[in-house]
Amino acid sequence: MTTPELDDHRRPTYEDIHVMIGNAAKKIVEEFKPDLMVAIGGGGFFPARVLRTFLKRRDEKTGKQRNLPIQAIGLSLYEQVDGMSEEMIGTQVVRTQWLEFGAPKASGAGDEVAARYGKDSGGLVGNNVLIVDEVDDSRTTLHYAYNELLKDVRATLDSIPADVRADLPPTRFAIFVVQNKLGPKRAELPIYNSPADEKIVDGVADGVYYYAGETTPPVWIDYPWEMQDITEHNRLSALAKARNQQAN
Numbered sequence: 001m002t003t004p005e006l007d008d009h010r011r012p013t014y015e016d017i018h019v020m021i022g023n024a025a026k027k028i029v030e031e032f033k034p035d036l037m038v039a040i041g042g043g044g045f046f047p048a049r050v051l052r053t054f055l056k057r058r059d060e061k062t063g064k065q066r067n068l069p070i071q072a073i074g075l076s077l078y079e080q081v082d083g084m085s086e087e088m089i090g091t092q093v094v095r096t097q098w099l100e101f102g103a104p105k106a107s108g109a110g111d112e113v114a115a116r117y118g119k120d121s122g123g124l125v126g127n128n129v130l131i132v133d134e135v136d137d138s139r140t141t142l143h144y145a146y147n148e149l150l151k152d153v154r155a156t157l158d159s160i161p162a163d164v165r166a167d168l169p170p171t172r173f174a175i176f177v178v179q180n181k182l183g184p185k186r187a188e189l190p191i192y193n194s195p196a197d198e199k200i201v202d203g204v205a206d207g208v209y210y211y212a213g214e215t216t217p218p219v220w221i222d223y224p225w226e227m228q229d230i231t232e233h234n235r236l237s238a239l240a241k242a243r244n245q246q247a248n
């Protein structure tokens with residue numbers, strides 16, 4: 001068999017990704033304690049499902065281990081979407097799917113109150129919301145997702161009478177990506193350096209927790225779920241690892 005020319009793509013295997021997610025989950029549980037996930041489709045779906053395995057929570061009432069709900073949103077930056085002009089591709093985010101309103105609720109209090117008073121933001125109010133995607137490249141997609149979810153939550157809170165709103169638990173946001181690519185970002189996020197930075201303003205945290213499985217050089221990453229030939233993907237991944245070991 002011939003040895004193929006290795007390009008500079010990064011090729012994490014399913015197992016590499018699983019291990020990275022498991023490691024990141026420890027800090028996420030300790031620091032943020034998510035109530036639900038919002039997965040950005042399609043790249044965030046697989047990581048969110050794996051992460052859920054590590055984020056089981058004990059139900060206060062039954063004492064049983066409970067899975068976190070996963071909500072899905074669809075955002076498109078790189079792909080052509082109907083009705084999108086050429087200039088918009090790569091610079092603008094287009095919604096292809098958004099939160100399901102009236103969806104199964106996470107922890108309770110805020111959602112029930114929000115539902116009673118009108119506006120629903122897909123069960124986010126009063127919860128610790130973890131946004132999940134596979135990669136943070138230019139940050140445009142994550143910036144859009146965070147800001148739009150925040151807007152929905154603020155609109156819900158505005159629809160609740162002030163005295164009722166005051167008794168709600170705060171809504172907090174975090175982001176998890178498998179890989180954060182080093183390089184210029186096109187958008188900024190108000191990332192907390194430490195939990196001590198967090199301030200709750202009008203019922204919502206004033207910034208966002210940020211977790212990455214790993215930080216990588218700005219090269220293209222081939223994800224296993226994008227591959228038709230997974231055996232070849234794994235073979236090239238092993239080859240690259242062997243070469244790196246030899247070089248070090």
Ligand code: 5GP
Nearest residue numbers: 043077135136137138139140141219220221
């Ligand atoms: P953004 O530039 O907004 O941070 O990333 C937008 C989207 O581009 C990601 O959700 C992902 O679908 C795609 N993307 C960016 N960099 C990579 C990469 O290295 N590999 C793959 N497969 N997709 C990427």
